[in-house]
Amino acid sequence: MNRFLLPLSIFVVVVGFLAVGLTLNPREIPSPLVGKSAPDFSLPQLHDQGKVFSSNELTGKVWLLNFWASWCSGCKTEHPVLMQLAQSGEVPIYGMDYKDQREEALAWLRRWGNPYPVTAVDESGRVGINYGVYGVPETYVIDKQGVIRYKQIGPLDDDVVAKKILPLVKELQAK
Amino acid sequence: MSWLALIMLLMPGLAWAGEAKPLAEDPVAEARLKHLAVELRCLVCQNQTLADSNAPLAEDLRREVREMIAKNMSDQEIIDFLVQRYGDFVLYRPPWKMTTTLLWIGPFLLLVGGAITLVMALRRRGRTLTDSAVTDEEHRRVEQLLSQGVKRS
Numbered sequence: 001m002n003r004f005l006l007p008l009s010i011f012v013v014v015v016g017f018l019a020v021g022l023t024l025n026p027r028e029i030p031s032p033l034v035g036k037s038a039p040d041f042s043l044p045q046l047h048d049q050g051k052v053f054s055s056n057e058l059t060g061k062v063w064l065l066n067f068w069a070s071w072c073s074g075c076k077t078e079h080p081v082l083m084q085l086a087q088s089g090e091v092p093i094y095g096m097d098y099k100d101q102r103e104e105a106l107a108w109l110r111r112w113g114n115p116y117p118v119t120a121v122d123e124s125g126r127v128g129i130n131y132g133v134y135g136v137p138e139t140y141v142i143d144k145q146g147v148i149r150y151k152q153i154g155p156l157d158d159d160v161v162a163k164k165i166l167p168l169v170k171e172l173q174a175k
Numbered sequence: 176m177s178w179l180a181l182i183m184l185l186m187p188g189l190a191w192a193g194e195a196k197p198l199a200e201d202p203v204a205e206a207r208l209k210h211l212a213v214e215l216r217c218l219v220c221q222n223q224t225l226a227d228s229n230a231p232l233a234e235d236l237r238r239e240v241r242e243m244i245a246k247n248m249s250d251q252e253i254i255d256f257l258v259q260r261y262g263d264f265v266l267y268r269p270p271w272k273m274t275t276t277l278l279w280i281g282p283f284l285l286l287v288g289g290a291i292t293l294v295m296a297l298r299r300r301g302r303t304l305t306d307s308a309v310t311d312e313e314h315r316r317v318e319q320l321l322s323q324g325v326k327r328s
Contacts, residue, residue: 026221032262099231125235132260134218134232 031132031151038065038142039130046097046105046119053094053120055146062172064093064165065140066116067128069100070108072136078155079112085161086115091169095119098128098136141165143172204244211240211250215257216265224267 033039042054066082068075086093095116097105102121109119122128131140132151141150150168152160212226219230225237236257243253257265269275309317 029218029262029264032259099235125232126239129235129239129260132262134261 027135028153029134031148031153033132033148034151036148038140038146038148039127041120041122041127041130043096043120043122043127046095046102046109046121049102049121053118058094058142059146060144062091062144062169063142064091064169065096065131065142066093067096067098067122067131067133067136067138069098069136070104071100072098074135074155075137076112078137078157079115081156081158081161082115083113084158085156085165090166091173092117093139096127097121098133099123099125139165141168141172144175201245204241207244207250208237208240211253212237214254214267215240216267218261218265 038055040055042052045051045053064085082093085091093115095118097119099122105119105121109116120127125133131138135153137155139152139156140148143149149172150164152165156165209226213224215225215236217223217225217228217230217233217236219232220228223233225233225240240253240257243256248256254266263269263272263275269278271279
């Protein structure tokens with residue numbers, strides 16, 4: 001009996017590690033930017049190319065920055081969630097059209113609805129790099145001081161919005 | 176018909192000419208990019224380096240690194256730029272930190288643990304072999320059996 005106790009306990013420990021490993025998503029890389037100032041940007045707006053949208057216009061507000069593109073299928077998945085959140089009026093969602101064709105992006109918003117008060121155009125993907133974006137959709141919660149408080153990698157769903165985004169937004173707005 | 180054969184012969188040549196474009200005007204910068212890119216991970220296809228990957232993000236990051244090289248930034252500055260944005264995950268060799276200690280020394284711990292277990296097992300086996308005492312009766316029987324063996328052969 002004693003002879004099998006050690007191998008058995010090692011086996012149980014290894015299985016434990018593997019079980020935890022299975023529940024982790026390797027695509028979710030923790031962002032070093034959470035808790036740091038959101039990188040500034042000034043980019044042309046999607047609907048009016050002559051106008052510039054600049055991140056420091058939003059100082060003093062809690063807001064979401066959503067990186068999306070018309071070519072991205074995950075963005076279509078999360079789109080109804082964004083529409084609902086925008087309609088609730090809890091927090092403004094600003095769009096960042098990431099490496100996209102302007103015409104296709106405009107058509108996409110016309111077709112599915114536009115949850116964004118303003119969408120900026122990141123054609124080269126440079127602002128994306130500054131935000132550590134490696135796959136759209138990605139969504140950032142930014143506080144009144146312009147600090148990133150949360151990063152959602154991949155599509156938002158009702159559960160994440162109800163359990164993480166909204167409580168955090170309310171807490172930050174109260175500050 | 177011969178002109179068709181000629182065209183067919185030239186076709187692969189044309190395709191080759193299209194592919195063999197120089198990556199950048201400056202071969203020194205390109206060598207530095209290559210050297211850096213094998214140390215950096217592509218975040219989209221995570222088991223490829225930035226040098227290997229054809230993902231759009233990898234192309235963008237290579238472009239970014241090229242521009243930083245053109246600005247005469249040091250390798251360390253370029254790596255810091257990427258780590259600030261993407262975390263230690265972009266590095267193929269994670270830095271020595273509190274959180275990565277086990278990662279770095281784990282294999283050596285396993286090696287030492289294995290060696291200790293091996294030495295202990297060998298010693299235990301050596302002891303059990305020498306400890307077995309032979310009685311006089313058994314000794315005689317062994318002698319007898321061995322002498323029988325000699326006669327038989």
